[in-house]
Amino acid sequence: MKRNRIGLGAVLMAAVALALPAGAQRAAPLPWQEDPFPSRYHAPPPDDMLLRGATILDGAGGRIDGGDVLIRGGKIAAVGKGLANPGVREVDAVGRWVTPGVIDVHSHDGTFVLPLTSIDREASDVSEVATPNSADTWIETAVNAQDMAFDRALSNGVTTIQILPGSTPIFAGHSVVVKPVRAPTVWGMKATGGVQGFKMACGENPKSWGADDDNEGPTSRQGVVSYMRQQFLNARRYKRAVEQARAGAGIMPPRDLKLEALAGILSGDVRVNVHCYRAGDIAAVLTIAREFGFRVGAVHHATEAYKIPGLLREAGTCAAVWADWWGFKLEAQDAVRAEAPLLERAGVCVMMHSDSPADGQRLNIAAAKAAAAGRRIGIDTPPETMIKWTTSNPAKLLGLDKRIGTIAPGFQADVVLWSGDPFSVYSRADLVLIDGAVAWDRARPPSRPISDFELGRGGVEP
Amino acid sequence: MLASAIALAVAAPASAQSLAIVHAEAWTMEGDTPVRDATILVDGSRILSVTPAGEVPAGVRTIDARGKPVTPGLVNGATQIGLVEISGSDDTVDTASHDERNPGDDVSRALNGNSTLISLARADGITRALVYPSPSRHAPFSGEPAFARLRDGVDILDVANVGVYAVIGGGAWDRLGSRAVQWSALRNALEEARRGMDDGDAGRKGGKKDHGDRPPGGGRHAGAELIRGVLAGEVPLAIQTHRESDIRQAVALAEDFGIRAIIVGGAEAWRAADALAKAKVAVVLDPLVNLPFNFDQLGARQDNAALLVKAGVRVAVGQAGGAIHANYNAGMGLREGAGIAVANGLSYIEALRAVTVNPLAIWGRGGGVLTPGADADLVVWDGDPLEPSTNAVSVIVEGRETSTRSRQDLLAERYRDAH
Numbered sequence: 048m049k050r051n052r053i054g055l056g057a058v059l060m061a062a063v064a065l066a067l068p069a070g071a072q073r074a075a076p077l078p079w080q081e082d083p084f085p086s087r088y089h090a091p092p093p094d095d096m097l098l099r100g101a102t103i104l105d106g107a108g109g110r111i112d113g114g115d116v117l118i119r120g121g122k123i124a125a126v127g128k129g130l131a132n133p134g135v136r137e138v139d140a141v142g143r144w145v146t147p148g149v150i151d152v153h154s155h156d157g158t159f160v161l162p163l164t165s166i167d168r169e170a171s172d173v174s175e176v177a178t179p180n181s182a183d184t185w186i187e188t189a190v191n192a193q194d195m196a197f198d199r200a201l202s203n204g205v206t207t208i209q210i211l212p213g214s215t216p217i218f219a220g221h222s223v224v225v226k227p228v229r230a231p232t233v234w235g236m237k238a239t240g241g242v243q244g245f246k247m248a249c250g251e252n253p254k255s256w257g258a259d260d261d262n263e264g265p266t267s268r269q270g271v272v273s274y275m276r277q278q279f280l281n282a283r284r285y286k287r288a289v290e291q292a293r294a295g296a297g298i299m300p301p302r303d304l305k306l307e308a309l310a311g312i313l314s315g316d317v318r319v320n321v322h323c324y325r326a327g328d329i330a331a332v333l334t335i336a337r338e339f340g341f342r343v344g345a346v347h348h349a350t351e352a353y354k355i356p357g358l359l360r361e362a363g364t365c366a367a368v369w370a371d372w373w374g375f376k377l378e379a380q381d382a383v384r385a386e387a388p389l390l391e392r393a394g395v396c397v398m399m400h401s402d403s404p405a406d407g408q409r410l411n412i413a414a415a416k417a418a419a420a421g422r423r424i425g426i427d428t429p430p431e432t433m434i435k436w437t438t439s440n441p442a443k444l445l446g447l448d449k450r451i452g453t454i455a456p457g458f459q460a461d462v463v464l465w466s467g468d469p470f471s472v473y474s475r476a477d478l479v480l481i482d483g484a485v486a487w488d489r490a491r492p493p494s495r496p497i498s499d500f501e502l503g504r505g506g507v508e509p
Numbered sequence: 510m511l512a513s514a515i516a517l518a519v520a521a522p523a524s525a526q527s528l529a530i531v532h533a534e535a536w537t538m539e540g541d542t543p544v545r546d547a548t549i550l551v552d553g554s555r556i557l558s559v560t561p562a563g564e565v566p567a568g569v570r571t572i573d574a575r576g577k578p579v580t581p582g583l584v585n586g587a588t589q590i591g592l593v594e595i596s597g598s599d600d601t602v603d604t605a606s607h608d609e610r611n612p613g614d615d616v617s618r619a620l621n622g623n624s625t626l627i628s629l630a631r632a633d634g635i636t637r638a639l640v641y642p643s644p645s646r647h648a649p650f651s652g653e654p655a656f657a658r659l660r661d662g663v664d665i666l667d668v669a670n671v672g673v674y675a676v677i678g679g680g681a682w683d684r685l686g687s688r689a690v691q692w693s694a695l696r697n698a699l700e701e702a703r704r705g706m707d708d709g710d711a712g713r714k715g716g717k718k719d720h721g722d723r724p725p726g727g728g729r730h731a732g733a734e735l736i737r738g739v740l741a742g743e744v745p746l747a748i749q750t751h752r753e754s755d756i757r758q759a760v761a762l763a764e765d766f767g768i769r770a771i772i773v774g775g776a777e778a779w780r781a782a783d784a785l786a787k788a789k790v791a792v793v794l795d796p797l798v799n800l801p802f803n804f805d806q807l808g809a810r811q812d813n814a815a816l817l818v819k820a821g822v823r824v825a826v827g828q829a830g831g832a833i834h835a836n837y838n839a840g841m842g843l844r845e846g847a848g849i850a851v852a853n854g855l856s857y858i859e860a861l862r863a864v865t866v867n868p869l870a871i872w873g874r875g876g877g878v879l880t881p882g883a884d885a886d887l888v889v890w891d892g893d894p895l896e897p898s899t900n901a902v903s904v905i906v907e908g909r910e911t912s913t914r915s916r917q918d919l920l921a922e923r924y925r926d927a928h
Contacts (some may be wrong), residue, residue, distance in 0.1 A: 162801040199799055251597075353924050373917070374625065374837045376597040385921040393928055404800055405831060409845075415898040416841065423900055424921050472848030472896055507807050 077289065078302065079311030084187055086237035088226065090482035093121040097132050098464060101140035105454040106147035106438035110431040116145055118460040121483035126454055138478070144469050146434050147452050148206025148461035148479065150441035151407045152320070152367050153347050153400035156197055157190030157210055157225075157233060161404060174213035175220065179253060179264035180278060182245075183304035184220030186212045190233035196404035197227040197236075198496035201487050203408040204469070204476035206461040207238060207441075207451060211347075214248035214322040215256045217264070217274055221245055221308065222320065224445055226481050229496060242446030244344070245312060247275070248322040249332055251378050272331050279339045282309030318344035318446065320367070324378035326351040333362045345444045347400060348372075350382045356393030365396035365444050369406070370413035370420075387414065387436055388421030388428045398440040410437045415470040430470060459483070527551055527908055529565040530889060533574035537879040538581060538866050541858045549579060551885040554908040559879050572903055574889050580861065581877050582636025582659075582886030582906060583894070586793040586868035587773050587827025588839040590630055591620040591640050591657050591665060596836065605643035606652055612698075613732025614642040614652025617669030622662055626836060629915040631659040633840025634894060634901040636886040637667060639793075639827065639872050641674050641747070641773070648684035649675040649691045650698070653735055654747065656874060658886075660906045671872050672771070673739050676749040677758075678805045692758055695748075699766050702736040744873060745769040747793075751776040752805040760788045771871055773827065776806035779813045782820035791871040792817055793827040795835070796850035797842075802831070814863065815854035824859075825868035826850070841897060848895035860895060 096118050103114040103126065115130040116123065158172040172189035175181040190210060200208060205227055212219035222244035225236040253271050257264030265274050285306040292299035311317030319336070323329045323346050336343045342363050346352060349366040350373075352359055359366055368390070373382030383389070390397040399414050401407030414436045418428040442452025451461045460483035467474040479487035487496070501507050528551040535547035537559055548563030549556065565571055594601035603621075606614035620640065621627070630638065636659050642652035651674040658667035677691045685691050738744045748759045751774045760781065763770035772778055775792040778785060785792065794817075798809045814824050828835045830842035847860040855863075865877035876884050885908040892899035904911050 162803045162806065164804065196800060353921070354927055357928050371838050371841060372833055374595060375833050377595055380595070381920055383917045383921040383924075385917070389921060389924065389927075405797060408799075412845065412897050415896070419898045419900050420917070420921065423918055424925055426925075470898055472845060473852045475852060501807075504807055 077293070077310075077314070077316075078307045079314065080316050082243070084185055084234065084237075086239045087232070087234040088228075088230070088237050088239070090121055091484040093119070093460075093483040094480070094485045095119045095135040095483070097130065097135055097137045098140045098145055098462075099137055101143050101145040101464070103145045103454060104431050104434040104469070106434055107453045107455065108431055108435060110429075113141075114145075116454060116462065118462065118480065118483050121460055123454055123456055123458045123460050123462070125456055138464065140464055142467070143477065144465040144467060144474070145454065146204075146463050146465065146469050147438040147454050148463050148481065149204045149410050149437045150207040150445070150452055151200070151205055151401050151410060152209045152345065152398060152441045152444050153402050154208045154210050154404070154407055155213065155402070156200065156208060156404055156407070157192065157194045158186060158212075159404070160191050160194045161196065171213075174215050176215045176256060177263075179217040179257065179274060180305055181212065181216040181220045182218040182278075182308035184212060185223070186210050186220055187223035187233045187237065190223065190225075192230055192233050192236060193499045194404075195498040195501055196407070197225075198229075198498055199404065199408050201227040201479060201496065202476060202489070204463040204465065204479055205407065205410070206463070206479060206481050206486070207445070207447070208407070209244055209320075209445060211244070211246045211320060214246070214252040217248055217253045217271055218278060218305070218309070219246035219248060221317070224447070226486075228481060228486055229498070238447070240447060240450055242318045242344075243311065243316065244320055244445065245308065245317045246320050246322070247332070249275075249328045250322070250324050251376055252322065268328065272335065275332070275335055276338070278309055279313065279335065282306050282313055283339065286310035286313055312341055313339055315341060318444070320345050320347055320444075322347045324348055324350040326354045328378075330355060330358055333358055333364060336362065336364075345398070348379075348402075349386075350379050352395070353383060353386045353389040354381075356390055356395045359390075359395045360393065365398060365440065366390050367398050367400035367441070367444070369402070370399065370416040372402075384416055384420035385424055385426065387417035388426045391428060391432065391436075392426055396440050396443060397436060398444065399436045400441075411469045412472060418470070430468070433470060527553060527570070528885070528905065528910075529569045529571045530574055530579055530887070531565060531571055532576050533579035533889070534576060535559050535879055536578060536580045536861060538862065538877060539880060543578070546576070547579070549879060549887070551905070551908050554885055556879055556881055556883045556885050556887075558881055572889060577892065577902070578890045578894055579879070580634075580888055580890070580894050581865045581879055581883075582888055582904065583634045583840065583843060583864045584825075584868040584877055585630070585635055585638040585827060585829075585839050585843050585864075586825035586871065587641055587835075588638050589640060589643070589836050590626045590638055590839045591622070591624055592616060592642075593626060593836050594621075594624055606645040609646050611732055612645065612647040612650050612652075613735070614645055615655070615669055616640050616642050616652060617655035617666050620655065620657055620665050622660070622665035625916045626839065627657075627659055627665060628912065629837075629917060630839040631904055631906075631911055632901060632913045632915040632918070633838070633844065634888040634890070634904060635659055635840040635843065636888070636904065636906045637869070638839060639671070639868060644676050644684065646684070649677050649695050651676055651749075653732075654872070656872065658906065659911070660909065661911045668874070670735055670738075670744070671874070672745045672747050673735050674747045674749070674773075677755055678750050678752060679803065688755065692762070696762065698736060699740065699762075699768075702733065703740055703766075705733075706737050706740060739768050740766065742767075742769060745771045745871070747771040747773050749773040750805070753777040753780040753808065755805070756781045757784060760784045760790055763788050763790055776801065776813070777808035778822070779810065779816040780808055782817050782822055785817065786821035791823040791825070791867070793825045793868065793871060795828045795831065796826060796846040796853070796855075797830050811849055812853040814850040814860075818855060818859050823867055823871060824863050825871050826863045827868065844895050844899075845897045848897070851895060857895075
């Protein structure tokens with residue numbers, strides 16, 4: 048049921064995208080439909096190849112043992128057994144596994160940049176915290192493309208990363224989706240074709256910030272929820288005024304970047320990713336979404352989502368979860384490692400997420416931990432289902448599920464050839480393709496990509 | 510009637526063999542390979558025997574390992590479980606001394622076996638853990654670590670005051686300014702303690718080292734007295750540090766004072782592998798680290814363990830997974846870390862040693878093996894223990910089967926059919 052809703056949203060979105068170039072006479076896009084920081088990413092020349100004899104997990108729930116994948120012109124051309132080679136490089140993949148590239152929908156790479164220094168502790172780029180409403184910010188304007196976390200992610204099979212602002216503000220701002228390729232600026236990494244993401248937060252983080260001396264913002268859960276409603280009320284009024292002015296029935300209000308972003312949420316052009324832990328927090332946010340007529344894309348962390356799967360399922364909202372972050376704060380006490388299998392079983396769209404440049408390298412291992420915990424309570428999850436948690440489900444959240452996250456003809460060739468079972472701690476990403484071009488080849492020196500930051504520093508290389 | 514009385518009499522000696530595990534792939538840690546189809550007999554709190562296809566005496570409780578691995582209970586080489594409940598809430602955390610008067614912080618008195626972190630770590634196959642303090646107000650000293658033994662119940666102390674723990678380097682923990690001053694402070698403390706010992710020895714010539722009343726749980730008193738224990742070679746000095754220059758300083762200090770030193774952290778230890786091997790300085794490290802948390806760790810890489818072992822350095826896994834996992838997943842993080850070390854070139858048996866024999870040996874303890882007479886701390890797994898996808902089936906501590914149901918399992922079961 049939930050899939051239908053997401054599918055419908057994607058269809059509508061695609062319809063809008065297709066209609067625009069054709070309808071030259073149509074009005075310009077509304078302000079919240081515009082991207083003020085366009086991508087400069089260009090796919091490199093493709094490396095056509097045929098991966099032969101692999102165990103294929105297609106990301107959408109399918110598995111082929113001893114299967115082949117033909118990659119041509121940046122796309123998946125064919126998947127199956129005994130494919131004919133039209134004359135491309137053939138890679139012996141017998142004993143190895145092929146999956147879609149891993150998608151991490153919750154990263155702070157490029158803003159929480161290691162090594163941390165006292166400069167970062169004094170003023171961090173993870174989120175703008177001058178006010179609880181930073182809806183006008185675009186996190187890409189802070190991203191340091193030289194963060195070596197991108198290289199670590201790539202060499203561990205990650206091909207798409209959503210960078211979100213942090214969870215201190217209630218409205219934290221716009222996200223950006225990138226490919227972890229080397230480029231001088233984030234715009235050389237920026238992926239297109241999806242739905243613009245946005246970050247909100249509830250619970251301990253925003254209220255604790257508000258409660259600190261001299262900070263603006265509510266100091267309690269009820270204050271945070273009330274703040275959200277008031278801002279959406281303001282945005283609804285603003286959105287109507289803009290739409291009426293466009294229709295020639297009123298005066299265009301002065302541009303307000305914060306209200307524009309929230310109007311985009313109300314119109315469905317901007318998709319909410321909300322940081323919430325407790326079941327009550329999640330339920331409150333889903334209720335607000337219903338009140339204002341929008342769908343929350345995903346609840347992130349969603350520590351207690353396993354207690355209320357029906358609310359997420361009915362709202363068409365996904366859960367982006369960890370396997371084993373728990374306990375470090377009060378609202379994380381009831382985290383369970385089995386959350387992903389529990390939600391999968393209850394029919395909720397669930398995915399692994401990292402929030403960490405370290406754990407973001409091992410999202411499949413996080414899935415393996417979650418599945419093992421499920422086994423402890425009698426829920427068995429096969430590999431072809433587990434892989435959805437790191438590929439096709441996150442692609443849905445990003446609005447990219449017709450392009451990436453699945454190995455099927457016509458999809459972009461974001462593909463990983465693993466040395467073995469992708470859920471084994473011993474397996475390595477032998478070959479990572481982004482848009483059908485080799486972005487990482489473990490067999491070729493250097494043994495790992497080197498960011499500008501690392502270059503020429505004593506202590507880094509032998 | 511008579512017959513059954515005889516049967517009882519015959520069974521009596523066997524009942525001391527309280528437990529048997531059959532059809533085990535037994536990693537005894539004696540050789541490089543496991544004993545297949547092993548029968549492991551446990552007598553009270555000790556291992557009695559490990560025998561291929563061995564007989565089980567009648568009447569002994571038997572666990573069938575079904576051919577799966579059985580290892581010694583895993584040992585975390587550096588964690589803070591037992592001292593932390595909610596890390597974000599100071600009033601549930603007992604990691605650091607704020608005492609201006611006393612340099613000691615004997616963490617053993619704060620250990621809480623009822624912690625939810627303990628039951629999860631045990632469910633993940635940890636039976637012992639080195640629990641260390643956080644930096645005190647007497648930089649560079651933190652205090653005195655203890656070994657916890659993760660038996661059921663509140664009392665998880667194994668042995669207290671197993672070393673002296675110091676932290677040196679740049680970053681948030683820097684309380685003395687330049688690391689030059691940190692090293693000077695450490696050397697001065699050792700010099701001062703040595704002078705005190707010389708004076709004391711002159712006062713009671715030929716006398717045995719007197720540590721006064723032993724604290725409960727064995728071991729020694731903390732603080733200045735234990736620094737003398739370091740100089741006497743009784744306990745190691747653990748230095749948590751990462752930068753190559755600091756690791757070489759630590760080696761020089763160990764040689765100058767003739768003491769046993771341990772590096773904890775050691776992100777750049779691989780760059781000083783030869784010096785560490787020569788000085789017999791062991792390293793407790795996090796194999797998962799390949800991003801530097803600060804500028805001291807620029808050389809962090811996941812083949813650190815493999816490079817160190819190749820050079821002849823004894824390595825254990827600790828602080829695995831960093832900020833959250835090192836405590837909250839003290840078991841899973843340890844196993845995942847050891848697995849990643851294997852994926853990056855460490856041999857499987859060396860990785861197993863790094864989570865069993867080595868952490869105990871490095872901190873001056875024996876065990877971590879499945880051999881006759883060894884402590885009966887062992888784990889029956891449903892697969893490879895270094896795979897995060899594996900579960901511990903039975904966790905036996907001091908010969909007793911412990912609970913492997915964590916609070917997480919109970920919550921997951923409660924909401925299993927939520928809809």
